[in-house]
Amino acid sequence: MASTASPTSLSLIPSSSSSSTSRSRSSVQVAAAMSSPRLHSAGLRAPLRRLGFSAVDPLLSLHVAAKVRAVNGKGVRGVVSMAKKSVGDLTAADLKGKKVFVRADLNVPLDGNQNITDDTRVRAAVPTIKHLIGNGAKVILSSHLGRPKGVTPKYSLKPLVPRLSELLGVTVVKAEDCIGPEVEKQVAALPEGGVLLLENVRFYKEEEKNDPEFAKKLASLADLYVNDAFGTAHRAHASTEGVTKFLKPSVAGFLLQKELDYLVGAVSNPKRPFAAIVGGSKVSSKIGVIESLLEKCDILLLGGGMIFTFYKAQGLSVGSSLVEEDKLDLATSLLEKAKSKGVSLLLPSDVVVADKFAPDANSKIVPASAIPDGWMGLDIGPDSIKTFNEALDTTKTIIWNGPMGVFEFDKFAVGTEAVAKKLADLSGKGVTTIIGGGDSVAAVEKVGVASVMSHISTGGGASLELLEGKELPGVLALDEAVAVAV
Ligand SMILES: Nc1ncnc2c1ncn2[C@@H]1O[C@H](COP(=O)(O)OP(=O)(O)OP(=O)(O)O)[C@@H](O)[C@H]1O
Numbered sequence: 001m002a003s004t005a006s007p008t009s010l011s012l013i014p015s016s017s018s019s020s021t022s023r024s025r026s027s028v029q030v031a032a033a034m035s036s037p038r039l040h041s042a043g044l045r046a047p048l049r050r051l052g053f054s055a056v057d058p059l060l061s062l063h064v065a066a067k068v069r070a071v072n073g074k075g076v077r078g079v080v081s082m083a084k085k086s087v088g089d090l091t092a093a094d095l096k097g098k099k100v101f102v103r104a105d106l107n108v109p110l111d112g113n114q115n116i117t118d119d120t121r122v123r124a125a126v127p128t129i130k131h132l133i134g135n136g137a138k139v140i141l142s143s144h145l146g147r148p149k150g151v152t153p154k155y156s157l158k159p160l161v162p163r164l165s166e167l168l169g170v171t172v173v174k175a176e177d178c179i180g181p182e183v184e185k186q187v188a189a190l191p192e193g194g195v196l197l198l199e200n201v202r203f204y205k206e207e208e209k210n211d212p213e214f215a216k217k218l219a220s221l222a223d224l225y226v227n228d229a230f231g232t233a234h235r236a237h238a239s240t241e242g243v244t245k246f247l248k249p250s251v252a253g254f255l256l257q258k259e260l261d262y263l264v265g266a267v268s269n270p271k272r273p274f275a276a277i278v279g280g281s282k283v284s285s286k287i288g289v290i291e292s293l294l295e296k297c298d299i300l301l302l303g304g305g306m307i308f309t310f311y312k313a314q315g316l317s318v319g320s321s322l323v324e325e326d327k328l329d330l331a332t333s334l335l336e337k338a339k340s341k342g343v344s345l346l347l348p349s350d351v352v353v354a355d356k357f358a359p360d361a362n363s364k365i366v367p368a369s370a371i372p373d374g375w376m377g378l379d380i381g382p383d384s385i386k387t388f389n390e391a392l393d394t395t396k397t398i399i400w401n402g403p404m405g406v407f408e409f410d411k412f413a414v415g416t417e418a419v420a421k422k423l424a425d426l427s428g429k430g431v432t433t434i435i436g437g438g439d440s441v442a443a444v445e446k447v448g449v450a451s452v453m454s455h456i457s458t459g460g461g462a463s464l465e466l467l468e469g470k471e472l473p474g475v476l477a478l479d480e481a482v483a484v485a486v
């Protein structure tokens, strides 16, 4: 089952640590994780030094750190608490009767009849809203849907109302706008425990421009702010970032917190061995992710269209497979980096090749070193699946981003589905399995194993940026709760 409990995360590296093995959880355990971009300036250096820690993981210094229980060989030495304020810290005393502006990511897929075809993001938004209404708050719920240019009826949030009402157990009221006098009246009429869903915030171009006046108008509706829109946290928009300048406190929702816990916390403080599986079409779109993961993982498995650039860089012929000619040097340098870091980087040993890019193409399995002219690799082969499975069997943490082949065509979905099944199997055996958004999520859902993974990210772009080690403006803007007890 996907757990809602916070996993651990490493934010501190013991002063004695230098090798990857010394970064094991036996040396440091961390009770929870959230963001603290100003870790270094938060007056924490001295207490950390007293705890025996001299360095801070660079990625985590940008994004993470909450209640950190530092444990080393000598036992518990103290507690360092560095957190973004969380909605979980707000009680009935803080919330009863208060108007709370909640930014969620309800950007769900709709079919031609405006029916929700995947309600994952709606379900993921529920714990935060329930906490708020359960404590007597009045929730003003905001989201974008799609990328409308101005008011566009097909991007209205109206189709969300029935499912939200059902999941929350309250009748959600829908506003026709997201600012203005009518909305203000509806807010004034909200009872304690009520939910008002604002219209698509991107109907105003000011949203994506992060216009301060627009942010101010949104903020004027409420007393405090909760950001739970992980999928949009990489956007500095008025409702994700601008609004925090006018609403205090501005705190993180449960979903945002959980995503950070896994995508930053568990990835930076993995139970080892830690494997990363990276696939997808192009190496150019995954450079940042691969480079960042090479700093942390013990095993890196590569699949998808990007492998042919690596093969070609090694002097192999790749037929008519996808290749990025301008990234050959980069592929070579990534291979060298893996070697120098002691990371075991596995490229598929065999591939499924096709005579055209089509679901009904003729196909055959060939060694990676023998791709015939005129044929293109569209999936990893059975030997590679076996080798990947054996490597994964040794691990305790796995993160996966990007399919192993053209999984949209059933004939070339075998490698991707095999990885999904293997992760499901290992998840059942206690391995932490994290699916980092995008097409790998679709693959896991297609195989029907989503519910057994430790964590499936609700963000595509946001999860990629986090895995690359980038800062998410929607997280950085939230209030910090810094306390130190040593
Ligand atoms: N061998 C291959 N040749 C060509 N395309 C491939 C190959 N293997 C995988 N792909 C394609 O890669 C695409 C996914 O790549 P992408 O880099 O977008 O991955 P992702 O990160 O999972 O997705 P997203 O960008 O949606 O988050 C899929 O559409 C898949 O068909």
Ligand SMILES: O=C(O)[C@H](O)COP(=O)(O)O
Pocket: 105, 107, 146, 147, 231, 232, 235, 459, 460, 461, 462
């Ligand atoms: O679906 C997403 O990735 C998020 O909702 C963000 O949407 P955007 O890419 O249109 O900003």
